[in-house]
Amino acid sequence: MVTPRIRIPEALAASYHAWFGASGDAWIAGLPALSADCMDRWELRLDGPPRHGAVALVLPVLCTDGTPAVLKLQQVDEETRDEPLALRRWAGRGAVSLLATDPDTGAMLLERLDAARSLASVADEAEAVQALAEVLARLVALPAPEGVRRLADVAAAMLDAVPEAMTRLAEPEDRRLVETCAAALRELCDEPGDRLLHWDLHYDNVLAPLHAAERESWLAIDPKPLAGDPGFDLLPALQNRWDEVEASRNAARSVRRRFDLMTEVLALDRHRATGWTLGRVLQNTLWSVEDGATRMNPTQTTIARALLTR
Numbered sequence: 690m691v692t693p694r695i696r697i698p699e700a701l702a703a704s705y706h707a708w709f710g711a712s713g714d715a716w717i718a719g720l721p722a723l724s725a726d727c728m729d730r731w732e733l734r735l736d737g738p739p740r741h742g743a744v745a746l747v748l749p750v751l752c753t754d755g756t757p758a759v760l761k762l763q764q765v766d767e768e769t770r771d772e773p774l775a776l777r778r779w780a781g782r783g784a785v786s787l788l789a790t791d792p793d794t795g796a797m798l799l800e801r802l803d804a805a806r807s808l809a810s811v812a813d814e815a816e817a818v819q820a821l822a823e824v825l826a827r828l829v830a831l832p833a834p835e836g837v838r839r840l841a842d843v844a845a846a847m848l849d850a851v852p853e854a855m856t857r858l859a860e861p862e863d864r865r866l867v868e869t870c871a872a873a874l875r876e877l878c879d880e881p882g883d884r885l886l887h888w889d890l891h892y893d894n895v896l897a898p899l900h901a902a903e904r905e906s907w908l909a910i911d912p913k914p915l916a917g918d919p920g921f922d923l924l925p926a927l928q929n930r931w932d933e934v935e936a937s938r939n940a941a942r943s944v945r946r947r948f949d950l951m952t953e954v955l956a957l958d959r960h961r962a963t964g965w966t967l968g969r970v971l972q973n974t975l976w977s978v979e980d981g982a983t984r985m986n987p988t989q990t991t992i993a994r995a996l997l998t999r
Contacts, residue, residue, distance in 0.1 A: 694721040694722075694724075694725055695720070695721050695724045695725070695735075695739060695746070695748065696721075696739075697717055697720055697721065697739075697746070698739060698741050698746070700741065701717070701741040701746060702714075702717045704743050704744065705717050705744070705764070708743070708744065709764070712764075713764070716764045720746060720762060723762060723794060723796065724746070724748060724760065724762060727760055727762070727791065727794075727796045727798075728748075728750065728760065730791075731752070731760075731789060731798055732752070732753045733750040733751065733752060733758070733760060733798075734750060734751045735748060735749070735750060736749045736750050736751045736757065737749035740804060742911065744763050744764065744769070745761050745762065745763035745911070746761070746762045746763070747759050747760070747761050747762075748760040748761075748762075749801060750798075752788075752798075757801040757899065758788055758798055758799060758800060758801050759798075759799050759800075759801050760796065760797075760798055760799075761796070761797045761798075761799055762794075762795070762796050763795055764795065765794070765795035767838070768913050769795060769913075770795070771836065771837045771838065771914040772795075772797070772911075772912055772913075772914065773787060773790040773792070773795075773797060774834050774836060774837055774914060775833075775834070775837065775885055775887075775912045775914035776797075776799075776912070777834075778831055778833070778834050778885055779827075779828060779831065779885070781800070781904075781908075782827055782831075782905075783824050783825075783827030783828045783905065783908065783909060784828060784908055784909045784910070784912070785799050785800050785802055785896075785908050785909065785910050786799065786800035787799060787800075788800060799910075800898075801899055802896040802897065802898055802899060802908055802910065803896055803897045803898065803899055804896065806896060806897040807892055807893050807894075807895060807896050807897075808820055808821055808892035808893075808895040808896075808907060809892040809893050809929075809930070811892075814930065814933060814947075815946075815950065817892060817929075817930075818926055818947050818950050818951065819950060819954065820895070820906070820907050821890065821892065821895055821907075821926050821929075821951075822926070822950060822951040822954035822955060823907075823954060824890070824895055824905075824907050824908070824909050825887065825890055825909075825919065825922055825926075825951070825954075825955060826954055826955050827905075828885060828886070828887055828890075828909060828912075829884040829885060829886060829919040829922065829955070830884075831884070831885050832883050832884060832885065832916075833883060833884065833885040833886070833914065833915070833916030833917075834885070837885070837914045837915065837916045838914065838915050838916065839881065839915070839916045839917065840881045840882060840886070840915055840916060840917025840918060840921055841878065841881035841917070843915065843917075843972075844874055844877075844878050844881060844968060845878065847871075847874065847968070847971055847972055847975060848871060848874060848875060848878070850975050851867065851868075851871045851971070851975070854867065854974070854975050854978045854979075855867060855868070857978050857983060858978065858983060858984070858985070859983040859984060860984060860985075863984060863985040863990075866985065866990065866993055866994070867971060867974060867985070869967070869993070869997065870967040870968065870970050870971040870974070870993060871971055873963070873964040873967040873968065874964065874965075874967065874968035874971060876964055877918070877961060877964045877965060877968070880918070881916075881917050881918060882916070882917045882918030882919070882921075883916055883917070884916070884917065884918065884919050885914060885915075885916065886914065886915040886916070886917050886918075886919065886921060886922045887909055887912045887913070887914070887922055888912065888913040888914065888915045888921075888922065889911060889912065889913045889925060890909060890912075890922055890925050890926065891925035891926065891928075891929050892926075892929045892930070894909060894910050894911050895907050895908070895909055895910070896908055896910055918961065918965050919955055919957060919962075920952075920957055920961055920962035920963075920964070920965030920966060921965040921966075921968065921969055923948065923951050923952075923962060923965070923966050923969070924966050924969035924970065924973075924992070926947060926951060927944055927947050927948060927966070927992050928988055928989075928992060931988055934991075940991050940995070941991065941994065941995035941998065942995075944991065944992050944995035944996070945995055945996070945999065948962070948963075948966070948995075948996065963996045963997075966992070966996060967993055967996065967997075970989045970992060970993045973986065973989050974986070974989055
C-alpha cells in the first residue's frame with residue numbers, strides 16, 4: 690500500500706519559518722516524506738485530518754491491530770529531544786503513553802487521547818486547577834532520567850542574563866521586580882531538585898483519554914522535560930484562563946488561591962514554591978526582553994506581586 694503524502698498546514702509552515710528561518714523551511718519541505726516513511730515503517734493508516742501546534746504535526750492513525758494512535762513529528766532541538774525519555778519514565782502514569790519512537794528523526798507514535806477534551810473545557814476553575822495539580826503530582830513523583838536538561842543549568846543561565854535585561858527595561862519598578870525575582874532564584878539555586886518536570890503544563894496540554902474506564906481521568910502531553918524542583922512547574926496554571934482572573938474582584942487573591950491549592954495538593958514548601966515561581970516569572974520576562982520588550986508583561990507582574998504580598 691502506498692501512503693498518501695500529507696499536506697502540511699500553512700500555519701505550521703509559517704510557525705517554523707518564524708521560529709527557525711531557513712532550517713525550519715527545510716524541515717517543513719521534508720515533512721511529507723518523513724510522515725510517509727514513518728507511516729510505512731510502523732504500518733499505520735491515516736485516520737483523520739492532521740492537527741498541529743506551534744512546532745509539531747500530529748496525525749491521527751490506526752495501527753495494524755486497529756488501535757487508535759497519533760504520529761507526532763517535530764524538529765529535534767534542545768526543547769524536544771528529551772520528550773521520549775520523559776514519556777518512557779512516566780510509562781503512561783499521568784502522561785500519554787509512548788508506543789514507539791525513532792531517535793534519528795524524533796518521530797513518536799503515541800497513545801491517542803481525546804483532542805476535543807482538554808482541561809480548558811472544565812468550566813469550574815477550582816476543579817480545573819485541582820485536576821492539573823493532581824496530574825503534576827503524578828509526574829513529579831519520579832526522578833528525572835539521566836540526560837534530561839537540569840534546572841540548575843537553566844537557572845544559572847537566567848541569572849547570567851539578568852544584568853543585560855536590566856539595561857533594556859525602561860521602568861524602574863520593572864527593574865526592581867526583576868531583581869527581586871532574581872534574588873529569590875539565587876536563594877534556591879543550591880538545591881535545584883531532581884524531579885521530572887513537565888515545564889509546560891497548562892490546560893491545553895492535559896487531555897482526557899479516549900476510554901476513561903481504562904486510564905486516568907486526565908493525562909499530560911507535550912512535555913519539555915526538565916530535572917528540578919516541582920515549584921518551577923506551577924506558573925502555567927497560575928496564568929491559565931487569565932481573563933477569569935482579570936474578571937474577578939481581586940486578581941491577586943485569585944492567583945494566591947490557585948497557588949495555595951496547587952502547593953497543598955503537591956505538598957510543597959510554600960516559601961520555596963514562591964521562589965521557584967518568581968524564577969519562572971523571571972524566565973518569561975527574560976524571553977520577552979530578548980524578543981524586544983521594554984516592559985514586564987502585566988500578567989507576570991500581577992502574579993509576582995500577588996505572591997510577594999501575602
